[in-house]
């Protein structure tokens with residue numbers, strides 16, 4: 227028996243960049259996901275955060291078997307999902323459901339809520355008995371806090387938050403084990419975001435669900451997650467139990483992300499570390515060598531940072547538990563204050579991919595202090 231539901235091992239998803247009208251010439255690759263190891267435990271909520279474009283959705287798709295990894299494997303409940311076909315694949319598809327960012331575009335506007343909710347059930351043979359189906363629909367609506375009258379309505383008749391409730395009911399309709407929620411509240415008003423996150427939390431126990439919640443915003447994953455993985459340019463740079471990540475962020479990138487989350491207490495707000503990252507994320511078609519964060523890192527060192535890619539590893543630091551892993555060569559020294567924060571030297575990072583690809587002018591990263 228294992229309590230691991232999803233086991234992602236060495237997953238890479240590289241997209242070829244093609245050029246040419248007649249001959250499809252591959253001129254480079256987008257290294258969207260570039261070597262990720264992570265486990266999602268049964269019953270937990272794993273939060274995955276990182277800037278837009280760092281590969282979160284692509285990793286989510288690899289877990290959903292919607293994107294085939296270039297390398298590595300994804301096991302779901304002990305089975306390699308890439309090897310599944312036919313009936314077994316359909317069965318796994320039922321076990322893993324998705325909640326999307328924008329419920330308006332993920333719900334067909336021409337279908338009533340009843341039809342939207344029964345579609346998946348029908349596909350998986352769960353809607354054969356009319357009476358049982360009707361009962362199930364009422365249960366689903368009540369679980370997500372919508373009245374039975376919602377069944378005959380259409381998506382445009384609901385608010386954004388209500389539409390996301392329909393999206394969640396739809397995911398729940400086929401009794402999944404895992405729900406991958408990709409930016410589930412990013413399109414919603416801030417006042418509604420907490421309600422939808424609370425709902426997801428309530429449903430977790432009731433339906434024995436495991437969640438992967440993907441968001442670019444640390445504030446969103448903060449309360450809902452048991453563990454959090456921080457992604458930067460296709461790789462995990464830190465992973466920890468949620469509370470510990472906020473108490474003791476170890477990776478310079480995580481510290482920068484944390485410093486951007488506002489704190490309501492002005493006294494705390496005044497004292498806390500401010501790290502402003504300059505420049506955009508380098509292009510994933512030409513990621514920096516060594517530590518991918520070195521072009522923006524205020525703790526970058528002369529040795530190792532530029533040419534040696536750090537592994538996600540357990541560190542021995544006071545107050546840091548073994549489940550807390552970080553991909554930084556200097557994590558211990560930074561935590562001990564032996565390696566100090568310094569100005570980021572202006573570096574020119576080539577943004578373009580291979581010669582033929584022009585992504586615009588090069589970006590300059592300047593001193594963030």
Ligand SMILES: Nc1ncnc2c1ncn2[C@@H]1O[C@H](COP(=O)(O)OP(=O)(O)O)[C@@H](O)[C@H]1O
Nearest residue numbers: 241256258277278279280281282283284285510
């Ligand atoms: N199908 C695809 N073909 C080519 N590039 C893609 C494809 N899907 C995503 N990408 C690229 O991969 C990178 C990661 O994208 P994505 O996983 O959507 O990031 P995130 O969800 O973190 O914003 C981006 O540079 C994106 O443009």
Ligand code: SF4
Nearest residue numbers: 517520523531554555
């Ligand atoms: S390895 Fe070097 S560049 Fe990377 S995060 Fe650590 S100190 Fe910064």
Ligand SMILES: [Mg+2]
Nearest residue numbers: 282283284408
């Ligand atoms: Mg995304």
